[in-house]
Amino acid sequence: MVKKLGFLIVALVLMFPTLSMAGDFGKDDPSGVPGQWYVGTTPSNSAPSKYPVLFVHGLNSSSNTWWNENDMYDTAYQNGYETAFIDLYPTKTMWDNGALLAGKIHDIYHYFGEKVVIVAHSKGGVDTQSALVHYGAYPYVARVITLSSPHNGSELADLAYSSWAGWLAGILGSKNDATYSLQTGYMSYFREQTDTHTNVGRVPFYTVAGTKWGSFGSSLYWGGLYLSSYGRNDGAVTENSSRLPYASHLGTGSWNHSQIKEGNSTFDLFKNYLNESVPSSAGLNAVEIEPGIETASSYIRGGEYSGTKQELFTVEEGTEEITIDWISSHKGTSLILIDPDGKETHALESTTDENGLFQGAFHHSLTIQLPKAGEWKVHARSPEKEAYLMNVKYDSEFNDSVDVQISSNSIKLTEKNSKVKFKTDISIEYYQNGKLKKSKIKIKDHTFKLPELGEGVYNLTVDVNGNKNNQKFKRTILTSVYVDEKGQMYSQY
Template sequence: MIKKISMIVLALFLLLPSWSQAGSWKEDPSGVPGQWYVGTTPSYVAPSKQPILFVHGLNSSSNTWWDDNNMYDTAYQNGYETAFIDLYPTKNMWDNGALLAQKIRDIYNYYGEKVVIVAHSKGGIDTQSALVHYGAFPYVSRVITLSTPHHGSQLADLAYSSWAGWLAGILGNKNDATYSLQTGYMSYFRDVTDQHANVSKIPIYTFGGTKWGSFGGSLYWGGLYLSGYGSNDGAVTVKSSRLPYATELKVGDWNHYSIKEGSSTFNLFKDYLNETAIQSSGTLNQTTERNSASYHDASSLIRGGEYQGKTQEKIQVEEGATSITFDWMSSSPSSRVILKDPAQKVYSSFTVKKDESDYFKGAYHHTLTLQTPIAGEWTLESTSSNQEEYLLNVSFESSLNDAVMVDVNQDEISLKKKDSKVSLQQDMTIEFYKNGKLKEGKLKPKQNGTFKLPKLGEGVYNVTIDLNGSKGKNKFNRTLIKSVYVDANGKVYGE
């Protein structure tokens, strides 16, 4: 049974066997931000066991811990008292941090002792905001984060890029939360948080995942795009799940959803739920490699737009590419998508699946993977009788993926060639957001390939760089996306 605080408990529930949920309620909690709930109290709670407060992530609610999830039941069966809270599902870490800090105090007073917080995804950022910036640290003994994007998510950068931003907006997936998860803004959050006097008051333990789920699953396409940034769970890279001063308990073969299941991770962190935790068996990340969260190999070509009738995109595939995946993401499932190789051979066996992830939920993916594609210009055509919005992500497996990298130096963004035999032509589009308003413009690079940020004031600058490159006679196309944050004093954040 879950009881809403300040509400009358209507009935007690006879506990079911250990494989079933620990308690029952006639309907799910309301999901109203700020409401918190208490789980059924086990028949015996050892004095050493501290209550657990579970904090949900982006576009979620408290029921994520028991709907199709045995985390609540697992905690109950292990003799722990539990509490759950609903935060704003689409607001940033400042709004949620302030709200959570107030409720942590209330939960502390209810139990009369400190709690351990277990947070999934963005819930870990909201939790750290509450403890560090809103003073809730005296009421918490430690924090365990499950695939929290401590350094932001490159999927948020993609959602606000010039090619994809409008599609995310049409689908209704651009909000304060996704805006704040851009890696540039999170670089700012890390700076003001990691140097704060309160940051060392509470120990943090982290988990990261490396699985995307099966082909066509809700995390597959995010994992495909993020693969250019390293190992990931379909939503968050392993590198982003880490903090330099936190203890990493485990990186395992979980996806972004399975990592929060009780049967997956509870036994791995349960020894850290007691008043006196065991000595850590994890790894303290004392140093963080530069560009740990923002490193990106040039593995993707991104295009997007809107059309009615027919449209096409040209893709240059280089010699030596071992595989290529075409992912045509549209606002409708009715698009007819075909692909033609340089020899005019036609491919039409695209798999169509609906996206259920946080950033492009509601879009439809038309996906096709080819091994050892022939070099030359490929053409992807789409036909629709209706007004259609689309985003194309072409992912390459190729030795040219690491030919270039992006570097940020104060107010300049530059491309650095890692292969001296590569020549580049590039166009840069910048989208600047402040108070929800967008300014967009094309930038021209200096002779050394450096772009200077325009002085538009405080806000997030989301930069899209389209590359036309060659190595000898071998031509290739790629897209690099980068976000940086400029504060009120003109300081630039973004590695």
Template sequence: MRRLVILLLVAMLVVPVSVNAGTIGGKDNPGGVPGQWYVGDTPSNVDPNKPVLVFVHGINSSSKTWWENNNMYQTALNNGYETAFIDVHPDKNMWDNGAIINSRIRDISNHFNQKKIVIVAHSKGGIDAQNALVHYGAHPYVSNLITLSTPHYGSQLADLAYSGWAGWLASILGSKNDATYSLQTGYMNSYRPQIDNHTNRNRNKIYTLAGTSWGGFGSALYWGGLYLSSYGSNDGAVTVNNSRLTYSTQVRVSNWNHTTVREGGTFQYFRPYLTTSQTAGFSLAEAAATVEPMEQEPINISALHRGGQFQKEVKQTFTVEENVQKIDLDWLSDKQTKDIKVISPSGKVYTTFVHSIDQEIFKGGHHHSFQITSPEKGQWTVKAKKDKAAYLMTVGFHTDLNEEVVLEDATFELKNKGQKVKNMNVDVKINKDGKAKADFGMKVPNKGKVDVDFKEEGVYTITLDVKGTTKNGNSFERTIVKSFYVDKNGNRY
């Protein structure tokens, strides 16, 4: 009997056993239980022509994100919409969460007497929701899908978590989970055809919104925006380019960050698409014919990364070349650290930084952010003290030199445009599924192609540490991170 009870308890922990609706603010304390769903308050006048709005949260979050310190739920209620909220796993991939959403959508539809549903999803929740509609077949219950800054083509921050420099920290923070793994751009490049070429892909219309603000200096999203700036406009977590699909309708791109894009201020923009009508289906051939590959912009060199673990004290150095207008230095650690010094080539010491806590891919990590204008050229030093800690140092350079060296996405060719850079050497580190796979160097006078001829299935992360000389004879250094996926047949994505 004791063994049976234990097995039942384990099963209850693994499988969401409750499919009943809770109530916001009710005794069930909604929010945070994967597989549970909740119904909002009933509007004073229920309009049968309005769909039910079902909200789905993103990575490292819960359904509470829609009503705690957020007026999105209240805005929907004030506008006369019935609402429901689904909790999915904050650390699982789209296949696991898609199955949950598929089941709960059917429960919610029954609860509201088969009234049509519009899903409003934030961040990775949009990927999970589309998986439920297309792969698991929940599309008949839903008219439209609204995605708020969803990384439909992955997030380069997920790539960073599996790179050589960030690996120690990501492991300690628990960032290396199924959710982050599935958000790597290489994995998403292999995932997209599975959904985009599916016969159910056009059963529901998709409307996207995206942001271009990082929040204020020193915020966790500012650091994310700084890193992602090498890949284009972004909201501190997701690039605008990755937030849209070739067959979706882009509703608006505005100065939202990854937090404010899910708040009530965006409601007015997607409200016209809260309809009960549903797009007619297409055949598989018709659906596939409408999909065009997403063109990715070349990656430029705007940041430098260093990281690892230390006990008691650690020292890192980095080089600043001429004509740099400003540097943003972020020391991301698993522990808050008070004793951090940034020392210029002439010996000037900077100790003032802004502290914030990450809420996205590196959730729980402590950001210590410095901003230094008109930095001296030469070698800088960073010293940090703590009993034991892991860290990732990121230095963002504000300078025209960033545009001089680019990595072509399709060919993995590193190109020197030759206007300001004389020459450069590149140390190449390749990780497979977060573990070291290859390490080699290459000289790049004008261009050089990175050898990525791997056949073993998995996600590979390339870290390129670039060191070179400008035309004026000064040293510079940067880091580029890129991922790709190899399937079981040896095909690369």
């Protein structure tokens, strides 16, 4: 049963005066009020064959993302398309935004007097599908184009709600209704509710994905580094998650999560799908989604401390490269990295997370080629109480040693190689009556059953301590599952 929340929103339509250049639009507008929508200047080269285009923003964003430091609005204007832009709730669920958006789509349809094509970025694509399928807005939309939308959930959302990252994410404000709903377990439930709905095929969907996450230290690099365990990604969303099995995929390109919504990046890719007549779909593919983790390549620790903190991690023989990323809530943290021989490294590069999951945090990082095998140490010192997260990323053949399988209400870890032996500790975090609950799980033969704790999202942290060819290795696997009111479990696996 889909849970819908009621609300009252007063719509405000702002009509802007005709502008000589479309790019001037919106620089001084009061954007960011949920439910408010804007109409762009009517281009002189508009035509009846061109649908109006409604642009929908994503998580922690607003309508001005389409024109502030972005030429998407100007590009659409120059190509003769009428445009509209809407503000949704930046941190609420697809149900809240779907209900809000559905009513506004109806209003925008009547304003233009015809159907619109929706171009949605990131979570805006999930919100749009919710509006069309669950809130009945499909009669007013000709088609939908999603730009790197996490249709199958976000592994970064799983990270934010994990036992190791929870302290830091909570302090930085990364935990909110939107992030909570994007955990892969809950999105598997959303997919089940949506993909089996009678309205799901009434409006054609087209998807676009990116695979670039920038150079070392850039704003989307850290998200891309973490997500690389799950395949190609744009620093925020994996290529796999950006697709729908019944959608036509327009293309995957070398764009990061910000670039993919820029006019100079992707407008030419989808512009022919903004018209009444569209190209033949013969060259397009509806791709089957392949679930599961590709590699277990991270070791994660985190929490809160005052004064000093030490973390240990192990590097196995044959490791090609490691990247240590220590994320702190304060700038003044000093770090010392100590290798197995006792050699100290103080020069960890420090950068600020400007628009990632841990926006406002500070990354202290270092990449080491052919690191020495053995136990490494990180000593941290902070002049004030500190929340932190340590992610050690491995390029190693050991990354492909463990597999996770989820079926019914049981979760099983298996060795991919007979020479691999390991032990696991599993922690569960969930919310009950608005309060965070934590639980440790005992396992037998690498299998455990989820305790009957009721409906909700359960975030799972699996810490693996393994041995392969007499070499110790440690990894952390994060995922989530959702249990509905009937006890049915949903997951990305």
